[in-house]
Amino acid sequence: MAEFVNVAVDAMGGDNAPLEIVKGAVDAVNESSHVKVYLTGKEDAIRSELSKYTYHKEQVEIVNAAEVIETAEPPVMAIRKKKDSSIVKALNLVKEGTCDAYVSAGSTGATLVGGQVIVGRIKGVERPPLAPLIPTEKGCALLIDCGANVDARPSHLVQFAKMGSVYMESVMGVKNPRVGIVNIGAEEEKGNALVKETFPLLKNCPDIHFIGSIEARDIPAGYADVVVCEAFVGNVILKMYEGVGATLIKKVKEGMLTSLRSKIGALLVKPALKNTLKAFDLEQYGGAPMLGLKGLVVKTHGSSNSVEIKNSILQCITFTEQNINQKIKEKITMEEN
Amino acid sequence: MAEFVNVAVDAMGGDNAPLEIVKGAVDAVNESSHVKVYLTGKEDAIRSELSKYTYHKEQVEIVNAAEVIETAEPPVMAIRKKKDSSIVKALNLVKEGTCDAYVSAGSTGATLVGGQVIVGRIKGVERPPLAPLIPTEKGCALLIDCGANVDARPSHLVQFAKMGSVYMESVMGVKNPRVGIVNIGAEEEKGNALVKETFPLLKNCPDIHFIGSIEARDIPAGYADVVVCEAFVGNVILKMYEGVGATLIKKVKEGMLTSLRSKIGALLVKPALKNTLKAFDLEQYGGAPMLGLKGLVVKTHGSSNSVEIKNSILQCITFTEQNINQKIKEKITMEEN
Structure with missing residues (x-):
């Protein structure tokens, strides 16, 4: 056996x-x-x-x-x-x-x-993060941390980057995964106290592929494979995915039902649309690992x-x-x- | 004159x-x-x-x-x-x-x-916040603060709630605007240190209509008229709107072009869709006031x-x-x- x-x-x-x-x-x-x-x-x-x-x-x-x-x-x-x-x-x-x-x-x-x-x-x-996979234009990324451990310290975020890199490389098969830290601008001097302290630590980390700051707008576009943030921000990102997604899909459906012409069109696009949007569904990736x-x-x-x-x-x-x-x-x- | x-x-x-x-x-x-x-x-x-x-x-x-x-x-x-x-x-x-x-x-x-x-x-x-209007299913909400003042204190957030209420009531004509604080759960005991400290202050504020915590997922659905948060989180919310929106619209377009059938459908739904999505465009509201x-x-x-x-x-x-x-x-x- x-x-x-x-x-x-x-x-x-x-x-x-x-x-x-x-x-x-x-x-x-x-x-x-x-x-x-x-x-x-x-x-x-x-x-x-x-x-x-x-x-x-x-x-x-x-x-x-x-x-x-x-x-x-x-x-x-x-x-x-x-x-x-x-x-x-x-x-x-x-x-x-x-x-x-x-x-x-x-x-x-x-x-x-x-x-x-x-x-x-x-x-x-120091802290085990909850790290769901989120869909991006290019496939998916690991959002780490989305757990209950708010008010993280810089050393926690460095460990998140390391653990997330291991996961993306070994479980998802992404070679040399790109690690980005969520920030409010691309420049190194931007950010809150936590990000400013963490940035140089990640930069000097020899065993990860750190690409610098990532603005929230670039997460769905797939600019990073491992998206590092503290849990409060991670939770907001995850739930904005759900919220904006749900509202937009609702608007698209409403838009398609506003005239006879668009209703006929809706019948024709529906199957193709369903398939494409499935690839952008948060739930397709199964569970979130606690690393x-x-x-x-x-x-x-x-x-x-x-x-x-x-x-x-x-x-x-x-x-x-x-x-x-x-x-x-x-x-x-x-x-x- | x-x-x-x-x-x-x-x-x-x-x-x-x-x-x-x-x-x-x-x-x-x-x-x-x-x-x-x-x-x-x-x-x-x-x-x-x-x-x-x-x-x-x-x-x-x-x-x-x-x-x-x-x-x-x-x-x-x-x-x-x-x-x-x-x-x-x-x-x-x-x-x-x-x-x-x-x-x-x-x-x-x-x-x-x-x-x-x-x-x-x-x-x-204490701090002048930058407060853009964001689209919701029900119209729009004021996201306050999205500025450069990160690492805010509870007293700042209370002032944001007050200033945001004045703006929504007097400029946007929303009677008794609902104020929510961005949080990672609906319960009062949830949140990071900042939110936990701010929550009771907002609750005891007599001159605003505080409805408690709002999860990020409920922001696009329009659960609150004034969405209070510190600037780092506000920036992430604003940019997730842009990012998820852009990626989803791209996916919808791609989906519509996958077959001849769906291409014909796309031509029929396009005008109606354009109108509906315009109502969910971040740029329609003009500029963000710094209050x-x-x-x-x-x-x-x-x-x-x-x-x-x-x-x-x-x-x-x-x-x-x-x-x-x-x-x-x-x-x-x-x-x-």
Whole structure:
């Protein structure tokens, strides 16, 4: 028997749990014989969903968890109190070494807190960032950090740049990824205190390909592969993608329905348009990895369907097979010399 | 003779100067008999442009200035050294009381620095923010601050909320404008140190309509009329509008050209689409006011054409006639009681 990449999946997390989560897990094991999924959550509910499908039984295991952490719950308290929740049980599987990775569409806060508290940081990593892939004209870029760790220090941002470079090179196959720091102008002397302090540190970093400042306007155009910023700014960037995208698409649709002529045109362009815009959909890339932890922790959208769950699980195979955490450890330690 | 609103216009600023600037000025005085424009810059060049048009001579005056401040010049130095530049001369017209307002498509940095140094702040105003109007599904919102003053303090943000409310109510006619603070979640306990400190201050502000946190995703949807944030975040929001917008429109166009069927459709939807998207164009609103100064300072896009210049000049009439600065003074002073 080949050795599996073992992935703990929170079967109760997200808007469509457990139905879409279980379906995504089954699809993943049916697509790859390299992966084994541990579904944590209410055993009866999971078993009843699983009974709908055929799959290799040895690739799926149920780990019963009676509790569920709701999105609205304060995360620190939830992680501490709900020991028998699907999130805590799944994270514990990673902590104890049964699993290599964790995937959840549930509470972002609980995943971020639990990732740090239960799985734990790689030695030397100051802060584990949440780093979603965002679409660009040229493909995609890693936006690092979008997590809950606001008010970052320059040394954090330098580590984000290093970890992001490892991820883009080893998981996404981008050779010598271009690292940019989000700024309000292209010149080195521009920026707030954090960016001004970080800029020379990145410039003097020998093991990344730093291209300087990147203005927010140039992010969707794909000027950088690794987009470094502190979490508050990262969150604003991610949500402007969603917000401007949603509003513009709505306007385009409205515009197409204003006259009979344009309505006919709309029918003709619809299929082609749908395909092109799909390539610019934030959700196509599966989950966002939380980097710098002793195992891989992946947070997918709360609205995830089975396709996103499947992709997030399969993403864990590359991450584990490429020894990303070993590479991160080496790159972070290099900094300390 | 009716009393004019006097507007100093930097005839040499922007990519299309002096041609489009002079045309915009002429169009403005031809549209309103309430305004008089002072064009600052190279007299010969301005006179030669003016000779193309007919207009009421008493509504246009030329103020010669031999120098031009380039966009790339360090602004503090430029303002100090180039006393005979079109920007410094125009700002001086406001300072000495000849003009009520200033409009420039030239160097943003020089305008921001010059606004503070030459025109000066209203007593009590800690920082004059740059506040562009941004399109939303429901109309537009004021994004305050997008200026060069990064690393703001909570008291600055409270003043931005007050000044922005005055502007939206008196210039844009929005009754009891909704004020939101940009945050990474809707809950009061979320945010970085700045937002957490500012939130209760805004909540206890009796003279604004504070609706709490606004996530970046909800800005284009129009959840708030006054969007309060510090300048770094404001700059990122503004530029994400531009960047995501440009990339999406490009994708839509590409999508429409992928097949013969969609090409025909594209021809049919084009006129309707163009109209709808125009309503979501960042440049339609004319210039961004710099609030809290002893006169009105308006910065328009570097790429401004005559329409944007005209709109920016006409905007100064409402601003002046509505006594915005008096209202800002009252609202800011109220805070000190």
